[in-house]
Amino acid sequence: MSEKAMTDIRNDPAAATRHDIALSIDKVRGVLEALRFGSITLTVHDARVVQIDVTEKTRLHA
Template identity: 45%
Template sequence: MNAVPSSGIRPDKLKHVEESLANIREALLSLRYGSIAITIHEDRIVQIDVTEKKRLKPN
């Protein structure tokens, strides 16, 4: 169970962050080579970009 920080973070913001972290975790688990970029707008995560690289075996 996650405790609410004593810094006074609003419960709705904390829920948004937890949901965003779950999405980032899912992207990390499915990615072997590549990158993940997180876009934040007005204090909220609004976009997660996943760029996957495909490694080709030489002939």
């Protein structure tokens, strides 16, 4: 990330929020791509994703 972008994020709360959202979406996308069966739970505090819980299910064939 460029020095100007870092300065913008530090000085502009809206820019920081957009940056946090973009990072969260990237993380969730990665989890979705790796998960075949299961669930994803996001924990949010003060409008920020602070935790991603992944529960993976294994299907057993009878």
